[in-house]
Amino acid sequence: MAGGKMSARQKMINLMYLVFIAMLALNMSKEVLSAFGFMNEKLVENNASTTLKNNSAYENLATKASEQAAKFAPLKVQADKIKKTSAELYAYIEELKGTLTAGIEDKQAYESMDKTAVLDELFFKGNKFTPEGQEFIDKVDTYRNSVITTLGPNSKFVPVLEGRFSTKDVEIQGTNKTNKWLKARYEGFPLIASITNLTQMQADVKNTESDIVADLLGGKLEEALSLTNYKGIVALDKNAYFAGEKVTGKIVLGRYDATMVPDNVTLNGKDYKNIQSGQVIIDMPSGNIGNHDIKGKIAFTQNGEIVEVPFESSYSVIPEPSTAVVSADKMNVVYRGLSNPISVSLPGVSDNNLRVSATGGSLSGGRGKYIIKPGAGNTAVINVSATLSSGKTVNSKSTFRIKDIPAAMGSVRNQYGTVRMPKSGLANSPISAGLPDFEFDLKISVQSFKIKVPGELTIIVNGTTLSAAAKKVLSKARRGDIINIYDIKATANGYNLKKVLPVNIELTN
Missing domain, CATH: 1.20.120 (Four Helix Bundle (Hemerythrin (Met), subunit A))
Incomplete structure (x- = not known):
């Protein structure tokens, strides 16, 4: 189009063509x-x-x-x-x-x-x-x-x-x-x-x-996962035994993989054949009072070569016990307002022969498994007594600290902290609370909360879902606004929680 001498009509056609191309390019x-x-x-x-x-x-x-x-x-x-x-x-x-x-x-x-x-x-x-x-x-x-x-x-x-x-x-x-x-x-x-x-x-x-x-x-x-990093684990049924008892337990690999059956086992210098589902079942006399070693090797074939995994442990043979063993099932404290599980045992004494009582709280249950509900104090004491087969009476006690339930966290759609969601989602989602890192299963019920929309007055809401007044101020929020849900009042298993942390909602539209 640029070469030669062009007529006025040709120039006009070329100009219109360029305009047409420009329009296409624009679209x-x-x-x-x-x-x-x-x-x-x-x-x-x-x-x-x-x-x-x-x-x-x-x-x-x-x-x-x-x-x-x-x-x-x-x-x-x-x-x-x-x-x-x-x-x-x-x-x-x-x-x-x-x-x-x-x-x-x-x-x-x-x-x-x-x-x-x-x-x-x-x-x-x-x-x-x-x-x-x-x-x-x-x-x-x-x-x-x-x-x-x-x-x-x-x-x-x-x-x-x-x-x-x-x-x-x-x-x-x-x-x-x-x-x-x-x-x-x-x-x-x-x-x-x-x-x-x-x-x-x-x-x-x-x-x-x-x-x-x-x-x-x-x-x-x-x-x-490499066999060279496995370690043999000796898992005894008990840590200490009376004289004359048999030592019972299992020797297993770290992953407890029942499909990994060893080629052979050497236990305390001798070949051992009692192997079931990848586990070496221990069943031997306990020996005299004192410390005893359990050690050996578990041999496997890997890539055509023998891989030996060593194991080593020890146990003690002790006289009859004089004190009970008491431990909290889930933690080293008990919580006010909750039913705290407690296990009580005494080596050599059956659970139904134990006499268990508590101070600083109410105790229920039996046969080694109990529930304690702490009172208003700072400590609870578990008292245990039993009569051994020898006729000797054993008395023992264990003290636990009493603490309040820790602060819960407000949530929306089971999410904590700052949650991104649309405005319509917040308007229709209930406000909840939870303790994600708490060992107890709690039924937490929200009673009321406050909602703050940027630039608007704080609204108090009774219940778990936004009221009409709350939805009205929410409708004025814009994308990117942070909606603060705070001062959440809630109960856990009927117990009033002292504190519930707020939850923030970042609006996506």
């Missing part, structure tokens, strides 16, 4: 802008889901570290550093996105987010970067280098991190030239495309956390 651009917006929404939802999954993994690792510090505590230190570093970059990007969209009233009007000026002016000044642009590069570099330092230079995640969070110059396709990473990825792009690009980087952060924590846990669990 396509709107569709692409919307597509970027919808993609950004999906990424935001995925990031929220991955955050929940990551939090669960961190909690799982924390639990394992508290239970098996030697194995998991160093991994938790690594995970905590990665979690902190990731949270800092994620929060920075979220703040940056807020800055870019601060002047946009409707955050979902994607077709209007076609301008490039907002980000270009924030990051670029001529051919150079603004302080904000350089800060963005530095944040990404700091995150990548910090995680690599935490994991070590030989980690298999180093190539992943260097790929996902690279800020190296980018080769211009079809040429031998390069362009700065920030310019290649963000300069001249529609605003919604850059927002989506930033959300994708947040997704990379969350996925990196997920991959690393899963690998930290998986590596140790895979290591634990």
